[in-house]
Amino acid sequence: MLCVQLLHASSFRDTLMNVQGSNRKIAMKLSQDLITQLIAHARSAINPGLSPVSKYPVGAAVLTGDGSIVIGCNIETPSGRLACCAERVALFSALAKGKKKIIALALATPDGQTPCGTCRQVLLDMCGSIPILIAKNGSYETHELGDLLPNAYQRN
Numbered sequence: 001m002l003c004v005q006l007l008h009a010s011s012f013r014d015t016l017m018n019v020q021g022s023n024r025k026i027a028m029k030l031s032q033d034l035i036t037q038l039i040a041h042a043r044s045a046i047n048p049g050l051s052p053v054s055k056y057p058v059g060a061a062v063l064t065g066d067g068s069i070v071i072g073c074n075i076e077t078p079s080g081r082l083a084c085c086a087e088r089v090a091l092f093s094a095l096a097k098g099k100k101k102i103i104a105l106a107l108a109t110p111d112g113q114t115p116c117g118t119c120r121q122v123l124l125d126m127c128g129s130i131p132i133l134i135a136k137n138g139s140y141e142t143h144e145l146g147d148l149l150p151n152a153y154q155r156n
């Protein structure tokens, strides 16, 4: 997976300071430039050669707490039953790189779909209710993960 140092110095620190606090307002406080870059990385992650069964290539990108962007794509085996979604590939790659904080996730699909139920639960478990940016028709939609998975399972 590609890991890109996104921003340096004060601009990213300013962004991080702005996104502290209520997760509900994080998406509104990410700069438009940061959102644009995150979505561009999600689009760049699309790899049709790795989704030969569904022919539904998906790209995802997570913004980490240190300003890196880590990408992932959906990966299918020839049987079609053993696969991993782009969102989890990006998340797990970031975690494997030692990135502990995930700020946001962008998703690029052929038709603007939102994450599947498994990804919603995994992302909520590992990241909390982060903003989910869905590339759609040359623009994007923003969702809060907690809104996409109301009454989520929580282990006590």
Ligand SMILES: [Zn+2]
Residues within 6 Å of the ligand: 085, 086, 087, 088, 115, 116, 117, 118, 119, 120
């Ligand atoms: Zn999924």
